[in-house]
Amino acid sequence: MITYVSTANPGFAPYAMEELRRRIKGTKVSGLAPGETFSFTTGDNDPEQVLKDLRRNEPIFLRHIFPIEAEKDVMNSPDKTAEVLKEYAASLGERVKGRKVAIQVRKEQSSPFPYSSAEGRDIIIPVIEELGGESVARDADWIVSIYASKKMIYMGCSLPSDNLSDWPGGAVRFRKDEGVISRAAFKLLEAERAFNLPLDQFSYALDLGAAPGGWTSVLLERGLKVTAVDPAEMDPSLELHPRLRHMRRNAADISFAPGSFDLLVCDMSWDPHHTCRIVSELAPVLSAGGSGIITLKLMHRKPFQSIQDLMEDYGQVFDIRKVKQLFHNREEVTMWVKRK
Template identity: 50%
Template sequence: MTQWICTANRGFATYAMEELRRMFAEMRISQLTHGEVFKIELPLEREELLGRIREQEPIFLRHIQPVERVLPLKGSADDLQELAEIARGARLRLEGRTVAVHVRRAEKSPYPYSTSDTKAVLDAVLEELGADPVVQSPDVILSLFAGEEQLYVGIATPEEMLSDWPGGAVRFQREEGQISRAKFKLLEAERAFGLRLEQFREGLDIGAAPGGWTHLLLERGLKVTAVDPAELHPSLSQYPRLTNYRKNASEVKFEPGTFDLLVCDMSWSPMQMVRLVLDLSDALAEGATAIVTIKLMHKKPLQTIKDVISRFGTGFQLRKAKQLFHNREEITLYLVKK
């Protein structure tokens, strides 16, 4: 029997639960943070569960943490002392490795210590053990979730937890002159899908205005064609590698095989979006990548996603579908043209 803390985007935990139920029939669920964090318990060994998640990663499950120890929450210095002893007991798993400490809490948790105070104590223990405390790109993560009555502790790699950010909440720093926060969605997609945008040559941005995604592609050195009847941000006019069409995407045509990357982040209905991208697919080279957000505008998102993926299958191979931290009422698809 194993236990796991699972996290989805706020309001989408129900769909993450449903995906997990379809994968694991004998599963018990208890809610920790309404609509976002829940705990599952099931009669599977750790490696079996992780293997099945790797084979078919749920779309709405943003983060998963093994629960190896459960401590009663005392709300005193005893909590930190017990956490320190747990870390010392895991010396063989931590010694000589880079280790990040992740601390999260339920909204009404009485756990009295800040993230920085908890990390300071545990980082000191890690150094004592011969581990190297880090913030980014750790070998392993020591993860703590403070519930309303208990502390849940687990150790795993970033790959096993689906993210190297606490709870999978990927946070980028806003830059001076940044056109829109939509840029964060494409940055996160790049990380989540294992892409390097600078390796592409020529990109097509459909529904580009005001130009957050276009700007990122230009920064990475691509030649970009932006299509949108609305106006792009004036700062983009400085890029000679930008071609801008002030038209609807249905009104433009391009030479076959022109682009090796298509990106699209438009607030259209899901099937309209599919038709639009498929209509433009001839402009993509064979093996070209498409990063597309799909708005979940209906009450049955799992069925909508199934229909969208099926329709895209006529021209593209789906590599991954994921609701990223920066997605709201949408998911992001990573597609490759057949």
């Protein structure tokens, strides 16, 4: 049996736990940091099969996992804590020899763990290098994960793909200047990675609820021609862009010739069921096999019921490829669909 440290967006751990309970017979879940971090076991199931299933069909609210290979009581003594970290790193031996290794150290806010992430990494790096491993920040062969809760230090080493995200705790970070116009741009940048859907493969995008233009700016940067629909103003830096057409209209009142776009994105701040009706009516404007990236607002809580209802409705006209709560989603999830 394997126990995993798992992370969800703040407040959404109960839903991630519920998803796992529904999927993994006999799993035991236990909170580590309220609302955000918890552990679950693979129960009596084949751990490899459990992991395969989680990777193939990713739960919506589970952002990141790593397997616990060692655990120790958390201490506030810097020396003793350093010993614990070094001892675990030394136990990795042959596994890290000649390999690129990322070290990710996180702690719960109220944990007495005496080091910051960077300090924790600096303790482990020399041990990894002594073993013949190369310390890297990205594109690692292995990820060494350390998580300190209020009571325990959990340690594990796993393949990046087996963590569901290769970012510490699944917290994807972009440089501030990458999404210049609004924080919302990070959602689209993250969706591009999470869905493995390079945006530069598309040519004509329809952006519904586009203002002030964070998503539009990402699409323009990727070289697409963008039709942005929003009664609100776009950022002045975009208005004269030669590949942008801004329609100051309600998305419910527009129409285009069938197959006009190969990408539809929608981040409208509105009731998700109204949004679904608008987007579904516009589905024919997507060419066959075209993609849609749509934010689903979870307005009334009860997220499972809302998501299921919305998936049924969107499923009438789209193939639903993936629904995921991204790190940059707040009270919402992001869905990737393809035109049937």
